[in-house]
Amino acid sequence: FMPNGNGLIVGDAGDLYGITSGGGEDGLGTVFTIRTDGSGFSLLRSFAGGSTDGSYPLGALVSDGTGHLYGATLRGGAASGYGTVFTIGMDGLGYAVLHSCAGVADGGGPVGGLVSGGDGKLYGATALGGTFNQGTVFAIQPDGGGFAVLHSFAGGSLDGRRPQSGLIVDVAGNLYGTTGYGGAADSGTVFTVKTDGSGFAVLHSFGGSPDGARPNAALVADTLGYLYGTTLLGGAANLGTVFRIRMDGTEFAVLHSFTGGSGDGSSPSGLTCDGQGSLYGTTRNGGSWFGGTVFTIRTDGTGYALLHQFSGSSDGWEPRGGLLLDATGNLFGTTSSGNTLFTLRTDGSGFAALFRFMLPYGSRPECDLVTDGAGNLYGTT
Numbered sequence: 001f002m003p004n005g006n007g008l009i010v011g012d013a014g015d016l017y018g019i020t021s022g023g024g025e026d027g028l029g030t031v032f033t034i035r036t037d038g039s040g041f042s043l044l045r046s047f048a049g050g051s052t053d054g055s056y057p058l059g060a061l062v063s064d065g066t067g068h069l070y071g072a073t074l075r076g077g078a079a080s081g082y083g084t085v086f087t088i089g090m091d092g093l094g095y096a097v098l099h100s101c102a103g104v105a106d107g108g109g110p111v112g113g114l115v116s117g118g119d120g121k122l123y124g125a126t127a128l129g130g131t132f133n134q135g136t137v138f139a140i141q142p143d144g145g146g147f148a149v150l151h152s153f154a155g156g157s158l159d160g161r162r163p164q165s166g167l168i169v170d171v172a173g174n175l176y177g178t179t180g181y182g183g184a185a186d187s188g189t190v191f192t193v194k195t196d197g198s199g200f201a202v203l204h205s206f207g208g209s210p211d212g213a214r215p216n217a218a219l220v221a222d223t224l225g226y227l228y229g230t231t232l233l234g235g236a237a238n239l240g241t242v243f244r245i246r247m248d249g250t251e252f253a254v255l256h257s258f259t260g261g262s263g264d265g266s267s268p269s270g271l272t273c274d275g276q277g278s279l280y281g282t283t284r285n286g287g288s289w290f291g292g293t294v295f296t297i298r299t300d301g302t303g304y305a306l307l308h309q310f311s312g313s314s315d316g317w318e319p320r321g322g323l324l325l326d327a328t329g330n331l332f333g334t335t336s337s338g339n340t341l342f343t344l345r346t347d348g349s350g351f352a353a354l355f356r357f358m359l360p361y362g363s364r365p366e367c368d369l370v371t372d373g374a375g376n377l378y379g380t381t
Contacts, residue, residue: 054084059113082108098144112166160189217270291317316340
C-alpha cells in the first residue's frame with residue numbers, strides 16, 4: 001500500500017501518527033500510530049468505505065492538542081462516495097465521520113488535508129464538487145457542526161478550478177491556496193478567502209509562459225506579507241517556476257524559471273523557508289544526470305544556486321518530498337527513486353546519503369520528514 005505522501009505528525013505525548021491511502025482490513029487505508037523508539041505500532045482505524053465510512057485518506061492529520069485527530073478521505077461517505085471529514089482519538093477511540101461530502105451540494109474529493117484556523121474551526125479544499133463541480137473551500141466545527149462552503153470554484157477566466165494542495169491560514173483569518181487549473185489561461189491561480197467566507201479573490205492567474213502553470217504544492221509565507229510557491233510547468237522553458245506574491249495580490253514575480261538540462265532542475269516540488277530570506281526546494285528532474293536537484297534561492301529572487309545534482313547512483317534520484325531544515329543549517333530529504341535519505345548543508349557542502357531503503361525497510365519514500373528535536377528523523381515509504 002502507498003502512504004499519503006504528506007508525512008507524519010508528532011502527537012501530544014511525542015508519539016507519531018500518520019495515514020496510509022491503502023492497506024488495512026479492506027484495502028481502503030488506515031490511521032496508525034507508533035512510538036518514536038519503534039515500539040507500540042497500532043492501527044487505530046481501518047477504513048471500510050461505503051455509505052457509512054470514508055476511504056483513501058489523503059493529506060496530513062491535524063491534532064487539536066487535546067487528544068483528538070482530524071483528517072479527510074478522498075472517497076467514501078453517505079453521499080455517493082465523494083469523501084469525508086473524520087475524527088479519531090489518539091487512543092483509537094471515538095472515531096466518527098463528521099461530514100460526508102455531497103458533490104455538487106458541498107464539494108467532493110478533499111485534497112491536502114485540513115488546517116486549523118485558530119478560531120476553533122477546521123478548513124479544507126476539495127478538488128471537485130460545489131456549484132460548478134470545480135472544487136470548493138469549506139469550513140467545519142470539530143464536532144461536525146457548522147459545515148459551510150466558503151467558496152465554490154467556477155473556473156473560466158475569472159476564477160480557479162480544481163485545487164491540488166492544502167490551504168494555509170494567517171493570524172488575521174485569511175486562507176490562501178492554489179488551484180491547478182482555471183484563471184485567464186486555465187493554468188491555475190493563487191487565491192484567498194476569509195475564514196468567514198467573505199473576501200474571496202483571485203490574487204493571480206497563471207499564464208503559462210513566462211509566469212508559470214499548474215501550481216501543485218502548498219504555499220509558504222514569511223513575516224513580511226509574502227507568499228511563495230512553485231509551479232510544475234510554465235515559465236520561460238515550460239519546466240516550472242518559483243514565484244512570489246504579496247498577500248494582497250500585488251508584486252507578483254517569477255523568482256526563477258527552471259530550464260532543466262545539465263545546468264538546472266525541472267518540475268519543482270514544494271518550498272522550505274528559513275525565515276532569514278532564503279528558500280530551499282527540490283526538483284524531480286533535470287540536473288547534469290537528469291536525476292533531479294536540490295536548490296536554493298533568496299526571497300528577492302537573487303542567489304539562485306544548485307546545491308546538489310542527483311546522479312542516480314548512490315545518492316538516488318527523483319526527490320519528490322519537501323526538505324526539512326534544522327536549527328544548525330542542515331537540510332534533510334528523500335529520493336523516491338534510488339530510495340535514499342540524504343542530508344546536506346544549506347551552502348551545498350556535506351552531502352551524504354544517510355540511508356538507502358531496501359527490503360525489509362520499504363521503498364519509494366516521498367513524504368515530508370519530521371523531527372522530534374532530539375536528533376531523530378521520522379518518515380514513511
